[in-house]
Amino acid sequence: MSATPELNVILATDCGSTTTKAILIEKKGDVYRQTYRGEAPTTVEAPFEDVTCGVMNSITEVEELSGRKILEGNKILTPAKGDIGVDIYVSTSSAGGGLQMMVAGAVKTMTGESAQRCALGAGAIVMDVLASNDGRMDHEKIERIRQLRPDMILLSGGTDGGTISHVVEMAQYISAADPRPRLGQSYRLPLIFAGNKDARDKVKEILEAKTALYISDNLRPTLDKENLMPARHTIHDIFLEHVMAQAPGYPKLMGLTHAPIMPTPAAVGSMLEKFARAKRANALAVDIGGATTDVFSVFQGIFNRTVSANLGMSYSVSNVLAEAGTENIYRWLSFDIDEQDLRNRLKNKMIRPTTVPQTLQDLHIEHAVSREALRLAFDQHKALAVGLKGVHQERTISEAFDQSSTGESLINMMSLNYILGSGGILAHSPRRVQSMMMMMDAYQPLGVTMLLVDSIFMAPHLGVLAGVHEKAALDVFYHDCLVPLGACVAPLGEVKEGKKAFDFTLLLPDGTKKEGEVIGNEVVLVPLEGEAKVVVRPAKGLDFGAGPGKEFEAPLTGGVVGVIFDGRGRPLKLSPDTPKRRADLERWAKTVDMYPTELL
Amino acid sequence: MAHAYTPGLKVVPSIRLRRRRLLPIPGEVRVQVGDKVKGQDIVAQTKLPGKVHLVNVANRLGIAADELRGVMRKKEGDQVYANEPLAQNEPFLGLKFLQTVVPSPITGSVESISEVTGQVILREPPRLLNLTGYIDGQVVEVMPKSGVVIETEGTFIQGIFGVGGEAHGPVTIAVDSPDSELLPEFLTEAHKGQVVVGGAHASWETLQKAKAVGVSGIVVGGINDKDLRQLLGYDIGVAVTGQENIGFTLIVTEGFGVITMAEHTFELFKRRQGHVASISGATQIRAGVLRPEIIVPGLLEGRIPEATERGALTVGDPVRVIREPHFGVIGRVSALPSELTKIGTESCVRILEVTLEKGERIVVPRANVELLER
Known part of the structure; x- marks a missing residue:
């Protein structure tokens, strides 16, 4: 492989099923930053039937916003000279299914x-x-x-x-x-x-x-x-x-790009692998779209991806209802709604997939559905992200034919360091804490876990770019793509409601301390943007990773939300008593300031 | 930012439209350019490969797979009849009663014989597939071996969601007004084979009656999801339909719930009462959106109005609100502010103002309306 090329201006597109997104990345000092973006409808279907029309339109938008001349006719000008041209153009595609x-x-x-x-x-x-x-x-x-x-x-x-x-x-x-x-x-x-x-x-x-x-x-x-x-x-x-x-x-598009076009999910997976390797960490990423939900994981260096083809927030919203069941959607709602009404609303979203919630009640319903879609897709991921089967058993193929045992799952929530969320419902929630709580409720992270969102879904562009210039891709990934939400600190084990679950000390870099106590079945939010060290002292039977009842210490990074100390226990059990469950949901939402108070 | 994705459902008195009719695999086209066809005429046909049957002859005869050829009575390509010996072993000591014969389970041909797996693959004779014209019209294009394009002029009404495939029948209105519910007692034997237009809703009981009567199609403003589930026997997860076998074709014009059919749509159906319609419940809401449709050949106005290219939404356009809290409401756009506006969820979105019939003004995200195309 040749040395990393010297690149100053990079153009990348992702041709999605409905939208083609172009981004411009420029080197600022020693760091690469994403500077402009444009988008246009994808044009793989009649009357255009040429993906490059949408690509050119999205690039034209970048040209207009940046003032950089990139196109000459249908050609991309290379290399970059002053305000003209780019050094490289790369693309991913998931258009046409x-x-x-x-x-x-x-x-x-x-x-x-x-x-x-x-x-x-x-x-x-x-x-x-x-x-x-x-x-x-x-x-x-x-x-x-x-x-x-x-x-x-x-x-x-x-x-x-x-x-x-x-x-x-x-x-x-x-x-x-x-x-x-x-x-x-x-x-x-x-x-x-x-x-x-x-x-x-x-x-x-x-x-x-x-x-x-x-x-x-x-x-x-x-x-x-x-x-x-x-x-x-x-x-x-x-x-x-x-x-x-x-x-x-x-x-035509293949003739324009300077690196092979990658399928969008392959590029996202590649970016996650690079991120996990760079951080020496275990990471989980989810992209929840309208039709499908992709889950990616890197545990102990092993990459896995699953796609839940019919779990999504618009085209497939009704399938989430069918797979999860009405009661599982209901359990996340803190208000009463007639089942017929709920079902009709979700079907109407299915047939008119681009509508947006206008009322808080509707937003709540979407958040309830998304928790279930995330949970179901994660269940499917866990079933496939497993070790090899039959490894330590001396069997011939024909004997192994009958074996029904499954390999050990590679997904270990206690050793998971990062959860990265993308897709409309997570990236564009009116309040970032909503995304954080949705992911916490769906995945139930253990120990100390950092949560982030990919705000404008740049991971595909960066994944394909990483194959050419890893530093540029990682620079943009850290600085412009990921929005750190904060950390979730949660113990494994059943909590006693009303009794102390654990207390914590946050040690900040300037030497100051923040201390607190978390009661069973409660959450505590501590605003924190930067890095810190957390020390937690759990009650008997609760485990943060050091063993039941043992003190645990770990570094963590806050974010736009902060640190949520989750004393609800794992596995998270919602009360079977409807009024109590609704009161719990309301209280948790209020504590973390999840919704405007008028609904609650 | 892209504007509302829903392009607006077409409800037009007179339009010229084409339908592409394609065979699933190459076959024979039976019409020519210029031919006039009826919706139920066969325009092309093909032979679908027959079903495959597998017989593990080696197992049945207790021999090794590589000994298979020696016991076969048929070879690849041979015709075979049901119960005809396919293979047989050598009788022990020549004793016929100790001989095992493997008969063919089907009439068809031998496709392959495997000395690795010991299996013989048999194939049933091909099945004839007839492709109809679907709409009354004229053949304007022939794709050799693949299909045809048929053009017609007439009334065209798109629904929002449907189930069931293509059907035909005269249009009949079974309710007084677009906000009336289509009750089971409104359906009689006289509706057999007809495309029955109801008002705001059809219940499970009505749908059952429709099936019992043998209607060709039901067109209503809304249905409840619960009733749809009961009708199909399962919950629809994604809106890809058209293959359901429910005894008739169901087309919903507005959405799920009890929703008054748009006045304009209802009036247009009234004008086409008695005329034979071609309908399809096929819906696909993914890339390449397909909506259910009702096509009634024959011009209402003697000529087709000039097609007007639809631009962006403008003040005065008739729209339907397609999400709570104003779901189903119809009005006219009265303002289109360009700045982002914070709505009840705290999201900042582009909105528009809609003035309702009685003068009330409501604010709605632009993504939550669809243009009523006429």
């Missing part, structure tokens, strides 16, 4: 899961996971493959040297289904085989004539090893060469 994949493995909880992790990490939406033991009849699997029109298929299965029959069987199902690609009538559906290397010849024989077949290293060469990167690189290459090339205007 992003990258949609179907994955298949021999055993659902082994190679099926590995294939799923591989595709998700590459930024794909996984439409379905097929496996020999997925519980469906053979003909049902074939029907399903035929119905789906993915952008590509990832087929894995078997460890190297193991039996080939299951993976060959899956190949036969795919062949019988004769699947077709989502975009473009004339090209063959790309299929990546990343399974048992001994099965390659057979798979070629079965699938070479019906698909555009790519062979990649086995993503599960042995039971105790997962090797996802070669297949992920192949996915990215195919995404550019086949899928993007079919999308309207993308060949």
